[in-house]
Amino acid sequence: MPTLANLNVVTVQDIARETGLSPSSVSAVLSGQHVKRRISSVTVERVQSAARRLRYVPNVTARSLRAKASGTKHVVLSILTSYEAPVLLVTQALRAMERAVTRHADSAMDYTVNIEMYHAGQLAQLPGLIDGHRCNGAIITNTLDVDDQFLASAQFPFPVVLLGRRIPGYPGVSTQSEVMGQLAAEALVKAGRRRLAVLRTPVMGQAPRRRLAAFEAAAEKLTGSPPAVILCEMLQEKAGFDGMRRYLEGKPACDGLFAVTDSLAIGAYHAIKRSGRTIPRDIAVVGVGDNPASVYLDPPLTSFEVAEEALNQAAVQMLLTLVNGGNPESRTVEVPVSLMVRESTGHRAT
Amino acid sequence: MPTLANLNVVTVQDIARETGLSPSSVSAVLSGQHVKRRISSVTVERVQSAARRLRYVPNVTARSLRAKASGTKHVVLSILTSYEAPVLLVTQALRAMERAVTRHADSAMDYTVNIEMYHAGQLAQLPGLIDGHRCNGAIITNTLDVDDQFLASAQFPFPVVLLGRRIPGYPGVSTQSEVMGQLAAEALVKAGRRRLAVLRTPVMGQAPRRRLAAFEAAAEKLTGSPPAVILCEMLQEKAGFDGMRRYLEGKPACDGLFAVTDSLAIGAYHAIKRSGRTIPRDIAVVGVGDNPASVYLDPPLTSFEVAEEALNQAAVQMLLTLVNGGNPESRTVEVPVSLMVRESTGHRAT
DNA sequence: GTGAAAGCGCTAACAG
DNA sequence: CTGTTAGCGCTTTCAC
Numbered sequence: 161m162p163t164l165a166n167l168n169v170v171t172v173q174d175i176a177r178e179t180g181l182s183p184s185s186v187s188a189v190l191s192g193q194h195v196k197r198r199i200s201s202v203t204v205e206r207v208q209s210a211a212r213r214l215r216y217v218p219n220v221t222a223r224s225l226r227a228k229a230s231g232t233k234h235v236v237l238s239i240l241t242s243y244e245a246p247v248l249l250v251t252q253a254l255r256a257m258e259r260a261v262t263r264h265a266d267s268a269m270d271y272t273v274n275i276e277m278y279h280a281g282q283l284a285q286l287p288g289l290i291d292g293h294r295c296n297g298a299i300i301t302n303t304l305d306v307d308d309q310f311l312a313s314a315q316f317p318f319p320v321v322l323l324g325r326r327i328p329g330y331p332g333v334s335t336q337s338e339v340m341g342q343l344a345a346e347a348l349v350k351a352g353r354r355r356l357a358v359l360r361t362p363v364m365g366q367a368p369r370r371r372l373a374a375f376e377a378a379a380e381k382l383t384g385s386p387p388a389v390i391l392c393e394m395l396q397e398k399a400g401f402d403g404m405r406r407y408l409e410g411k412p413a414c415d416g417l418f419a420v421t422d423s424l425a426i427g428a429y430h431a432i433k434r435s436g437r438t439i440p441r442d443i444a445v446v447g448v449g450d451n452p453a454s455v456y457l458d459p460p461l462t463s464f465e466v467a468e469e470a471l472n473q474a475a476v477q478m479l480l481t482l483v484n485g486g487n488p489e490s491r492t493v494e495v496p497v498s499l500m501v502r503e504s505t506g507h508r509a510t
Numbered sequence: 511m512p513t514l515a516n517l518n519v520v521t522v523q524d525i526a527r528e529t530g531l532s533p534s535s536v537s538a539v540l541s542g543q544h545v546k547r548r549i550s551s552v553t554v555e556r557v558q559s560a561a562r563r564l565r566y567v568p569n570v571t572a573r574s575l576r577a578k579a580s581g582t583k584h585v586v587l588s589i590l591t592s593y594e595a596p597v598l599l600v601t602q603a604l605r606a607m608e609r610a611v612t613r614h615a616d617s618a619m620d621y622t623v624n625i626e627m628y629h630a631g632q633l634a635q636l637p638g639l640i641d642g643h644r645c646n647g648a649i650i651t652n653t654l655d656v657d658d659q660f661l662a663s664a665q666f667p668f669p670v671v672l673l674g675r676r677i678p679g680y681p682g683v684s685t686q687s688e689v690m691g692q693l694a695a696e697a698l699v700k701a702g703r704r705r706l707a708v709l710r711t712p713v714m715g716q717a718p719r720r721r722l723a724a725f726e727a728a729a730e731k732l733t734g735s736p737p738a739v740i741l742c743e744m745l746q747e748k749a750g751f752d753g754m755r756r757y758l759e760g761k762p763a764c765d766g767l768f769a770v771t772d773s774l775a776i777g778a779y780h781a782i783k784r785s786g787r788t789i790p791r792d793i794a795v796v797g798v799g800d801n802p803a804s805v806y807l808d809p810p811l812t813s814f815e816v817a818e819e820a821l822n823q824a825a826v827q828m829l830l831t832l833v834n835g836g837n838p839e840s841r842t843v844e845v846p847v848s849l850m851v852r853e854s855t856g857h858r859a860t
Numbered sequence: 861g862t863g864a865a866a867g868c869g870c871t872a873a874c875a876g
Numbered sequence: 877c878t879g880t881t882a883g884c885g886c887t888t889t890c891a892c
Contacts, residue, residue: 169583169885171885171886172885172886172887173885173886181862181863182862182863182864183863183864183885183886183887184862184863184864184865184886184887184888184889185861185862185863187885187886187887187888188862188887188888190667190886191641191642191667191886191887192642192665192667193887197861197862198861199861199862200861200862203861203862211835212835215834215835216835217583217585217646217833217834217835218642218646218667218668218885218886219575219584219884219885219886220584220586220642220643220644220645220646221571221574221575221584221884221885221886222575222868222884222885222886222887223641223642223643223885223886223887224571224638224643224644224868224886225569225571225572225575225868225869225870225884225885225886225887226867226868226885226886226887226888227641227643227868227886227887227888233519233567234569234570234571235567236570243601243604243605243608247597247598247600247601248597250597251593251597254593254627255593258593258627270637272637272638273627274624274625274626274627275624275625275627276622276624277604277608277623277624277625287620287622288574290542291541291542291573291577292541292542292568292570292573293570293573293574293577294570294574295570296567296568296570315542316542317540317541317542317568318568396802397802397803397805397806398802398805401806423802423803426803426806427806429806429808430805430806430807430808430810433808451803452746452747452748452773453747453773453776453801453803455747455748455780456747456751456776456777456779456780457780457807457808458779458780458783458807458808460780483567484565484567485561485562485565485566485567519869521869521870522869522870522871523869523870531878531879532878532879532880533869533870533871533879534870534871534872534873534878534879534880534881535877535878535879537869537870537871537872538871538878540870541870541871543871547877547878548877548878549877549878550877550878553877553878568869568870569868569869569870571868571869571870572868572869572870572871572884573869573870573871574870574884575868575869575870575871575884575885575886576869576870576871576872576883576884577870577871577872577884861892862891862892863890863891863892864889864890864891864892865888865889865890865891866887866888866889866890867886867887867888867889868885868886868887868888869884870883870884871882871883871884872881872882872883872884873880873881873882873883874879874880874881874882875878875879875880875881876877876878876879876880
């Protein structure tokens with residue numbers, strides 16, 4: 161049943177037919193074996209030109225299925241993350257995975273690790289996800305609510321570990337988001353601040369939202385009124401700068417700021433200084449500890465030390481256990497955080 | 511009981527034999543089709559327990575080969591980068607690729623984009639690279655010399671485009687590294703600096719090395735003596751801080767600094783200020799423009815505006831053309847850079 | 861030098 | 877509900 165679409169895909173067979181050669185010869189040429197197999201240069205040329213003409217693109221899947229040394233288990237592990245996510249965290253996770261896998265690997269077990277990206281909110285559209293064509297196991301991170309809903313109702317034919325979020329039914333590791341919000345509020349109040357504000361984006365994932373909710377609750381409890389909300393269009397430094405600048409043009413500014421990511425804090429720093437204010441004298445700032453530059457800002461940014469290492473290790477370990485058919489000790493892990501108090505939350509001079 | 515025999519790869523066949531069922535039933539259960547196919551729960555349980563017992567791990571390759579809608583060309587594009595690389599650049603490249611691919615995609619053409627990582631210097635060890643099991647086309651970046659040597663002698667059965675480096679025989683896009691070094695030196699000298707220094711790592715890739723060489727040449731020509739070399743162990747902010755701090759403990763410091771990446775400059779900023787010096791009064795600094803925080807530093811960092819967008823676009827476009835059997839207009843592209851002079855190279859007060 | 865035949869491991873039809 | 881049959885597209889013996 162050759163459908164219309166079917167005609168489009170060019171295979172070795174097609175080239176064989178076209179050139180009057182056998183598939184095996186064509187294959188030999190196309191996979192660069194012509195020297196080893198002593199194919200005549202006329203044939204080589206014939207095949208190559210036909211391949212070009214027909215716009216042949218090899219099917220990597222078929223290629224690897226047939227050619228891979230049989231008898232070795234080939235395991236594919238993926239990190240699924242959104243294009244819109246902070247990459248640094250992803251790389252760290254990837255590195256942890258790579259390290260774990262190198263330790264695990266042996267002659268009969270060949271691991272491949274890779275990153276697959278989806279557009280935030282469109283995880284469900286990632287082809288080959290629900291049917292397991294993609295990987296033998298995955299760490300999923302940086303999801304939005306829609307994605308979480310999809311996950312909640314999805315059934316994967318491979319183990320999945322969530323990083324930084326909690327969805328019933330899934331194993332996952334996350335940080336103590338609520339504790340972060342709470343500690344941030346306390347730190348600002350302890351530094352003598354009463355007019356608190358948060359710097360955030362309109363749409364956020366689960367973890368930032370949780371820490372923000374905790375911050376708002378704690379702020380209200382400690383100061384008697386909810387923090388002001390300063391919106392930034394995105395998570396980039398520039399957005400932080402723009403958002404903060406707009407806010408500072410208004411009359412009464414906050415004196416304590418919690419930025420939902422360090423990148424926003426970095427932009428905000430600049431806006432605050434440009435407005436003639438001083439950190440921490442006029443505005444104290446707390447970040448989230450997800451940017452290596454934070455420690456080196458002027459003044460150094462008070463932010464959280466998240467045990468990234470522990471976080472990633474736990475997730476990867478869990479995934480490997482699951483992929484190999486084992487049972488992890490615990491299906492959910494919460495990694496502790498601690499606030500590194502630096503100069504950006506110095507006590508206000510009285 | 512993981513005996514030697516157990517190392518054999520377990521397939522659906524094995525589970526079928528073990529459970530006395532047919533491969534297709536087993537497959538249905540294992541790929542999550544049991545509901546749709548109304549498999550009895552007894553059978554489901556039997557299959558699942560056998561799979562667990564035998565530690566079955568599905569072969570994703572075979573799965574996707576069989577299950578993928580035939581008649582659609584499935585093209586896999588990879589970005590190959592080292593674990594040690596600055597991630598930001600990689601994401602930008604990935605995003606560009608994704609965008610291009612979305613534009614290109616149609617019903618008969620299904621693209622997958624992913625990142626594959628190797629350890630710097632060990633590109634050659636990436637399995638499935640030379641035999642083309644991995645992808646239909648790749649952008650390779652962040653290579654070290656060893657990798658470049660491997661590339662120079664390798665023959666890939668799929669098109670490759672190099673990003674940020676030049677190797678004879680390969681199509682590639684890169685920035686005007688030499689111009690960068692030249693401009694950096696000129697900017698510092700123009701700001702009244704004579705005692706120049708570079709902040710760098712011992713091992714560097716091609717592009718940073720080229721801009722450094724150009725800087726050194728220009729510096730020597732303009733000031734009469736070669737710049738001092740300040741070594742940092744890695745590219746991280748912390749390494750920049752440590753390297754600069756050690757250097758500043760010595761007697762006569764430089765008055766103009768060129769950091770080979772912005773991350774190093776960020777660390778150096780902190781070390782400079784901590785030592786009681788002021789930027790740019792005591793030391794002027796030039797970075798490379800690879801970090802979004804640079805603009806928001808205190809003072810804003812003079813650095814290059816690299817047309818990342820253009821760079822990535824060009825690379826991706828070239829790759830797509832090659833994968834589809836076309837001929838790109840030009841096989842090598844050099845994207846222009848321009849120095850954004852900010853306050854970190856203010857003219858010295860006299 | 862080249863071709864014929866035999867699968868890689870899996871799943872989709874279609875019977876039963 | 878389950879089994880039988882027939883490949884996915886490619887590469888690899890092994891003949892010729």
